[in-house]
Amino acid sequence: AQSVTQLDSHVSVSEGTPVLLRCNYSSSYSPSLFWYVQHPNKGLQLLLKYTSAATLVKGINGFEAEFKKSETSFHLTKPSAHMSDAAEYFCVVTFEDSGYSTLTFGKGTMLLVSP
Amino acid sequence: NAGVTQTPKFQVLKTGQSMTLQCAQDMNHNSMYWYRQDPGMGLRLIYYSASEGTTDKGEVPNGYNVSRLNKREFSLRLESAAPSQTSVYFCASIIIEESSYEQYFGPGTRLTVT
Numbered sequence: 001a002q003s004v005t006q007l008d009s010h011v012s013v014s015e016g017t018p019v020l021l022r023c024n025y026s027s028s029y030s031p032s033l034f035w036y037v038q039h040p041n042k043g044l045q046l047l048l049k050y051t052s053a054a055t056l057v058k059g060i061n062g063f064e065a066e067f068k069k070s071e072t073s074f075h076l077t078k079p080s081a082h083m084s085d086a087a088e089y090f091c092v093v094t095f096e097d098s099g100y101s102t103l104t105f106g107k108g109t110m111l112l113v114s115p
Numbered sequence: 116n117a118g119v120t121q122t123p124k125f126q127v128l129k130t131g132q133s134m135t136l137q138c139a140q141d142m143n144h145n146s147m148y149w150y151r152q153d154p155g156m157g158l159r160l161i162y163y164s165a166s167e168g169t170t171d172k173g174e175v176p177n178g179y180n181v182s183r184l185n186k187r188e189f190s191l192r193l194e195s196a197a198p199s200q201t202s203v204y205f206c207a208s209i210i211i212e213e214s215s216y217e218q219y220f221g222p223g224t225r226l227t228v229t
Contacts (some may be wrong), residue, residue, distance in 0.1 A: 008154070014192035044220045045159075051216050064209055087125070090157055094216070101146060101165055101211065102173070103218070 002020065002027040004093045005073075006106035014114050019078040021109045023091030033074040034092040034103075035065055044090070050074060061085070086113040117141055121206050121221035123157035128196045128228045136191040136224050138206030144219075146209040148173075151182060151202040152223075158205060164189055196228045 007022040025031055035047040046060025055067040065076045074091060091106040122137045140147065145166045150158040150173075160173030164183040178200060180192045193200055206221040 023188055034218070043222045046218070049216070073160075102127075102160060102163060103148075103158075103208070105150075105159070107157045 002029070002093075002104060004091055004104050006089075006091050006109045008109050010063045010108070010110045010112065012112040013081045015086055017084055019076070019081045019085065019111065021076040021089050021091075023074045023106060024072055025074065025078065025091075025093045027093070027095050028094045033065075033067060035063070035074075035076050036051050036092060037087050037091045038090065038108075039087045047076070047089075059072065065111065068109065081111075081113050083113050085113065086111055108110050119206055119208055119221035121224050122205075123224060123226050124222065126227070128193075128226065129227060130197060131192050132196050133192065134196065134226075135193075136204055136206075137188070137225075138190065138221060139188045140206075140208040140219065141187065141212065142208060143186065144208035144210045144220065145186070146211070147183065147193045147208040148209065149179075149189070150205045151175065151208065152203050152205060154167075161191065161204075172181050196226075198228045201225065201228045202226060 003026045005024045013058050033050040036044045037039050039043050046059045047063050050057045050067045058064045063078045088108045088110050090108050092103050094103050119140045148163040151159040152158045159175045161179050162181040166169045167186045168182050182190050204224045209218045
């Protein structure tokens, strides 16, 4: 079965320290992968996407993610957290066998940033 | 170009009442989707429409119906609302082209069923 797993439901960091949000997917087909951010009571904003081009993807607000096929992972990182990064983050995947027509969302990781 | 719009933004229903959530996109996308978001569950697909005239069930279709009225509009209907349908509902449209894949989400409808 195809699935996406966000390994941490909550991640706490201090402002100025690195951020790592982990995501693994399970599929034998070629995936396209995305990270979305959702601030409290707001909609979804696309941070970055991987669609079979460069494996290191740079997104907005200093975030980046690396697609590692051998590890079936697409972890999100940022060198230095800012208070405004506090939000919920979703790893999202779509697969070639569905014609990339349906998205599967991870359950989300809440990022908490302390001063 | 308004992107994806949803109405209403907020709604409170009593158990057993019916309502329709409206979604429209002005980007000429073929595919449209309805998701629900619940705490700790991410977004789960309710129904989708790959093209005008077609609809398919997603992960959690029970208690819902959809209509793809035309290429722009995709509505979600709750015939007899239940407290378990209290959630935030997001509509989305997607364009899939050879070298790109773009998704656009509406702002959401927050529904409470008492």
